[in-house]
Amino acid sequence: MDRLTLHEDPRSGNCYKIRLTAALLGLPLERRQYDILRGDTRTKEFLQNVNADGRIPVLQIDDRFLPESNAACWYLAEGSTLVPTDRFERADMLRWMFFEQYNHEPNVATLRFWLLFVGEANLSSFQRDQIMVKRAGGEAALGMMNDHLSKRNWFVGERASLADIALYPYTHVCEAGGFRLRDYPAVCAWLNRVSGLKGYVPMN
Amino acid sequence: MDRLTLHEDPRSGNCYKIRLTAALLGLPLERRQYDILRGDTRTKEFLQNVNADGRIPVLQIDDRFLPESNAACWYLAEGSTLVPTDRFERADMLRWMFFEQYNHEPNVATLRFWLLFVGEANLSSFQRDQIMVKRAGGEAALGMMNDHLSKRNWFVGERASLADIALYPYTHVCEAGGFRLRDYPAVCAWLNRVSGLKGYVPMN
Structure with missing residues (x-):
């Protein structure tokens, strides 16, 4: 490399x-x-x-x-154990990575950025008007993850893949954006599996 | 298959x-x-x-x-001529596909959907308040595409890839969302290259 x-x-x-x-x-x-x-x-x-x-x-x-x-x-x-060898599973991993950028990040990450770093008092009225919609969008994304993980340990296949890596960062700090992790028990169990991976490093 | x-x-x-x-x-x-x-x-x-x-x-x-x-x-x-064989180019193709879902589609496609299918008169005030921001976001995405294509024929490498396929659909009908294709001459030339590909089928 x-x-x-x-x-x-x-x-x-x-x-x-x-x-x-x-x-x-x-x-x-x-x-x-x-x-x-x-x-x-x-x-x-x-x-x-x-x-x-x-x-x-x-x-x-x-x-x-x-x-x-x-x-x-x-x-x-690419070519490592973090990318499935099965063709369908590889595409399904990308499916969750696109889900992350389209349904999860614009809601879950944006609310954390606004509330934790910008500060609610400093938001524009345009931003403030979007909070409820982003809250609902983020809850829908977390709910979909929870449903999926209630029947399996990892997003795709039988081991951790980039789908898990992509969804972990903003999920594990979502409470800073006002989401409640305790509402998503299967997500909480999965977060612990990710942080238990060999070689794991924390965010900060 | x-x-x-x-x-x-x-x-x-x-x-x-x-x-x-x-x-x-x-x-x-x-x-x-x-x-x-x-x-x-x-x-x-x-x-x-x-x-x-x-x-x-x-x-x-x-x-x-x-x-x-x-x-x-x-x-x-995967494995076809639409996916580059070079490792960097393959990742760079995905880069443009994530750009499409994050920066392009939520602006360019959403405005087309609202204005062409929902109808401006039927938009909620929440949607109406977002038009200007989505217009600016879509113009920024189209401008970035235009800059990139002013120096090359295809988004990645020397031939069409999934990056071009992902960005073509909503770009070629963007005027239905109020964007002006004539402002982006390098994009227009590229649209013609895509529609000239062997096997091309139109949207409708």
């Missing part, structure tokens, strides 16, 4: 996904930290050299740059 | 992605059609047998069901 550098804000669950994947696989990962609240990813240097989109995480592989957390996890894990 | 059935609403760009992938690969695909506006995907039968989430598309592979359009495209195309 080439030299790997993670451009990250350590408070971001999307960044943590990549760090967790690398840790579980025993891959060395250099870390370059930015403060997104201070605008570190909007500087001319960042936009020109790292990501024109101004977003993190970005996984740097030698001199090539890969945005999108789940794509970076895929790059690191 | 097993027997493939696409559970779809033909007006959905997410469904069309899967149909286009199958067509480009010459894979036979049975189609089962639903009217999402009439609630066809919220019936007890659909929720029990096809997708508990009540969403389409779902790709049925014999008796297994795969939601999420981009995961279904991956299932069909």
Whole structure:
């Protein structure tokens, strides 16, 4: 594997996904930290050299740059035990990773960001108007995860895969966004299975 | 390949992605059609047998069901010329597919759905309040695509991949959501390259 550098804000669950994947696989990962609240990813240097989109995480592989957390996890894990060998299961793993970015992150992660880092008093009225819809969307996503996990230990197949890695970070800190983990017992049991994996590293 | 059935609403760009992938690969695909506006995907039968989430598309592979359009495209195309053989390019293709679901579809596709199918007069005030933000988000996504395509013919590598297939459907009908394709000349040229691919089928 080439030299790997993670451009990250350590408070971001999307960044943590990549760090967790690398840790579980025993891959060395250099870390370059930015403060997104201070605008570190909007500087001319960042936009020109790292990501024109101004977003993190970005996984740097030698001199090539890969945005999108789940794509970076895929790059690191392809061919490893974190990606199922069965064709259907591999696609089903991606299914949960797309679910994470479409149904879970925009609700569960955004409410954590707003309430924990921006602060409720500092939200715009536009943001405040969205809280209830994002609450309902996040609860639906957590409920769907709980239903799925009530019949199985891992999202896909018989062992941990990138589907679990992608869904773990924002789920395990969802209470900071006002969600109640105790409402999802199968999710709680699964969180413990993930944090018990060999090589696991915590978020902070 | 097993027997493939696409559970779809033909007006959905997410469904069309899967149909286009199958067509480009010459894979036979049975189609089962639903009217999402009439609630066809919220019936007890659909929720029990096809997708508990009540969403389409779902790709049925014999008796297994795969939601999420981009995961279904991956299932069909893995190992074909639509997926790059280079490890970085494969991950970079997924990067654009996650970009599509996170930055493009929730803005570009949602505005088309609201304005073309729901009708502006029927929108809730909550939806109406979001139009400007979704307009700006969609324009940012289209602008980023245009910048990228101004220096290359395809999103990844030297030929069409699933990144192009994922981004084509809602882009080529974005004017129904109030976007102006003429503002994005490199995108227009790319749309013509996609529709010129051997095996291409139109949306309707």
